[in-house]
Amino acid sequence: MTDEFLRWLLGVITSTGLIGGVAFLMRDTVANFLSKTVEHRFEKKLETFKAGIRDNEKELDQIRSFLVSARRERDAAIQAKRLEAAEILLRARHGLSELSMLVEYMKILNTEQILKAKDPKIIEFVDMLMKPFDVDEKIKKLGAIDKTIPRLYLSENSLKAFDAYQSIIFHAAMMLKLLSIPLRDKGDLIKTGILSKTVIDLVPASKEGFDKWGEEYAYYWSTYFHDQILQALRHEVSGADDMTRDAESVQRLALDSRRAQINIRSSLEQIGLPENLIKPDEAAAASSSVADKAQA
Incomplete structure (x- = not known):
């Protein structure tokens, strides 16, 4: 083993x-x-x-x-909406500009003197000035323009310029409407400070003019904001920075001012009202000069 x-x-x-x-x-x-x-x-x-x-x-x-x-499709869609918004705002701007002559009337009329006067022919006089413009119908059409898209797709610069321009036009229309109503103590219905604040917030240099000339000084800023709307939209849509004042607007303003003077004086003469219902030429010229300097 x-x-x-x-x-x-x-x-x-x-x-x-x-x-x-x-x-x-x-x-x-x-x-x-x-x-x-x-x-x-x-x-x-x-x-x-x-x-x-x-x-x-x-x-x-x-x-x-x-x-x-x-992103490219989104940007294209946003740009398309921005263009649509710009077109809507320009259409509303054009509608407001059809009432710009009312602003020229308010620059010329001596509101304080008109409110003091008791002559019933003043109502006829104001109605004669407003009748060609069909103010109620134009304001109704402006109200029918839906501004939702502009407020969604446009910048504050464009919208604030438009709001200021609209406020000035509507204020002039409201004042003339008020002057055409046979009411006593109509001056008590006029509220001041809102329109001037709107303009001063956007153009602080305008404060000096408001301190000197009061709420009606806002009327001399109408053309400025009319042009600002277009400039802001150009910058927003195409990036263009054209800050030069539109020569056509200046020319149109001069023509409108001249036409307003002729219409008012002709209406006063036709109805038989005194010319003290018109502001002195030097006062209007001074207001305009101050506004031009502030806008320069």
């Missing part, structure tokens, strides 16, 4: 030695095999990882392209 055990032990030792010898002799081969196996698996995983990165990059490129396209 001892012999069998020794033979078994010798066989084990021989096998182990043989295997160890073979392993020793083939160590480089095994090492290379294992190294290549590991390297192959690593490269395979690396390729898979790179492929994943490429797929992710493609997805990112697609996302970037989508965002750029969406």
